[in-house]
Amino acid sequence: MNQIIILGSANAVAKIGQDNAHLLIRSAEKQIMVDCGNSPFARVSAAGGSITEITDLILTHAHADHMGNLPLLLMDMWLEKRDQMLTIHGLEITLEKARALLEVFDWQHWAGMFPIRFNRLSDTGNEGFIRGEDCVVSALPVKHLVPTIGLRIAFSDGRVMAYSCDTEPCDNVLKLAQGADILMQEAAGEAKGHTSPRQAGEIAMGAGVRKLVLIHYENRVDQDTIIAQAKNAFTGEVVLAHDLMTF
Ligand SMILES: [Zn+2]
Numbered sequence: 455m456n457q458i459i460i461l462g463s464a465n466a467v468a469k470i471g472q473d474n475a476h477l478l479i480r481s482a483e484k485q486i487m488v489d490c491g492n493s494p495f496a497r498v499s500a501a502g503g504s505i506t507e508i509t510d511l512i513l514t515h516a517h518a519d520h521m522g523n524l525p526l527l528l529m530d531m532w533l534e535k536r537d538q539m540l541t542i543h544g545l546e547i548t549l550e551k552a553r554a555l556l557e558v559f560d561w562q563h564w565a566g567m568f569p570i571r572f573n574r575l576s577d578t579g580n581e582g583f584i585r586g587e588d589c590v591v592s593a594l595p596v597k598h599l600v601p602t603i604g605l606r607i608a609f610s611d612g613r614v615m616a617y618s619c620d621t622e623p624c625d626n627v628l629k630l631a632q633g634a635d636i637l638m639q640e641a642a643g644e645a646k647g648h649t650s651p652r653q654a655g656e657i658a659m660g661a662g663v664r665k666l667v668l669i670h671y672e673n674r675v676d677q678d679t680i681i682a683q684a685k686n687a688f689t690g691e692v693v694l695a696h697d698l699m700t701f
Contacts, residue, residue: 455480455481455482455588456480456481456588456589456609456610456611456613457478457479457480457481457700457701458477458478458479458480458607458615458636458638458700458701459477459478459480459501459503459698459699459700459701460475460477460638460667460669460695460696460697460698460699460700461473461476461477461478461487461491461494461497461498461501461697461698462474462475462476462491462492462497462697463475463669463670463671463694463695463696463697463699464670464673465519465640465642465670465671465672465673466517466518466519467673468491468492468519469673471697472673472696472697473491473492473493473497473697474489474491474492474519474520475489475491475519475520475640475669475670476488476489476490476491476494476497476520477489477617477638478498478501478503478508479589479591479607480503481586481587481588481589481609481610482587482588483509483586483587483588484509484510484584484586484588484589485503485507485508485509485510486508486509486510486511486512486584486589486591487508487510487511487512487527488511488512488514488605488617489512489513489514489520489521490511490520490521490522490523490524490526490527491519491523492522492523493523494523494526494527494530495526495527495530497697497698500698501698501700504534505527505530505531505534505536506531506534506535506536506538508531508540509538509540509541510540510541510542510543510584511527511540511541511542511543512542512543512544512584512591512593512603512605513542513543513544513548513549513552514544514548514602514603514604514605514619514620515544515545515548515598515600515601515602515603515619515620516547516548516551516552516600516601517599517600517620520619520620521548521551521552521555522555524552524555524556525555525556525558525559525561528540528556528561528570529559529561529564531568532564532566532567532568536568537568538568539568539569539570539571540568540569540570540571541570541571541572541573542570542571542572542573543573543575543583543584543593544572544573544574544575544603545574545575545577545595545601545602545603546574546575546577547600547601548601549572549574552572553572575593575603577595577601578595579592579593579594579595580592580593580594580603587610588609588610588611589607589608589609589610590607590608591605591606591607591608592605592606592608592630593605593606594606594626594629594630595626596618596619596620596621596624596626596627596630597621597622597623597624597626597647598619598620598621598622598647598648599620599646599647602619602620602621603619604616604617604618604619604621604626604627604630605617605619605630606630606631606634613635613636614633614634614635614636615634615635615636615637615638615701616630616631616634616636616637616638616661616663617630617638617669618630618631618637618638618639618640618649618657619640620640620642620647620648620670621640621647621648621649622646622647622648622649622653623649623653623656623657627639627657627661628657628660628661631657631658631661631663632661632662633661633662633663634661634663634664635663635664635665636663636664636665636666636667636701637657637658637661637663637665637666637667638667638669638695639654639657639658639666639667639668639669640654640668640669640670640671641653641654641668641669641670641671641672641680641684642670642671642672643671643672650683651668651671651680651681651683651684652683652684652686652687653687654666654668654684654687654688655683655684655685655686655687655688655692656687656688658684658687658688658690658692659687659688659689659690663690664690664691665690665691665692665693666684666688666690666691666692666693667693667694667695667699667701668680668681668684668692668693668694668695669695671694671695677694680694681693681694
């Protein structure tokens with residue numbers, strides 16, 4: 455059951471069949487959503503899950519393509535009559551903005567609203583901030599345009615996966631990805647706060663990962679070109695993320 459499902463693989467500009475980048479980490483005990491794309495309810499259903507079963511939501515940073523639909527996700531959970539607590543993890547500034555976003559919709563007055571716990575993450579590192587029997591999730595700050603965290607997920611079956619989230623190349627991405635089986639690396643392009651496909655290959659090579667999954671890439675560019683650019687720097691397997699791809 456230990457799985458990571460790519461619910462959305464697009465950069466900020468989604469298209470039909472390709473949602474904004476967000477993930478679902480599934481194990482027997484934990485169902486962890488990472489960010490929420492443009493249609494979280496539909497995507498989780500398509501992945502065979504249910505938003506009422508999500509135990510944790512990690513918000514990596516306060517950009518609209520990563521948490522703009524938070525009010526809708528919570529409203530859908532409420533309409534689906536969820537009653538178990540949801541823990542929302544994020545840096546202080548991210549949680550502040552999430553709360554402000556929810557206030558717009560008066561969420562605390564939704565009748566019978568399920569409980570929410572906000573878990574403020576440290577901006578210096580969070581070893582095992584989610585610790586289930588089958589998976590442990592850790593976070594480190596990465597280098598984006600606003601405060602952002604990247605993730606490292608260790609499953610009880612021994613597999614380790616890393617998610618860079620939005621970032622330019624930096625030491626902490628290398629740390630998160632060190633020796634991982636899979637690195638899900640953003641490849642939006644060479645710009646401040648982002649990573650090009652070639653740089654993604656360099657990170658994968660430097661961290662010694664087995665497989666590089668490019669995510670949050672420019673979807674109006676030829677896909678073979680993106681893969682080829684990453685392969686110029688990385689000798690391992692390179693794949694382009696698509697929605698509902700499962701690892
Ligand atoms: Zn961003």
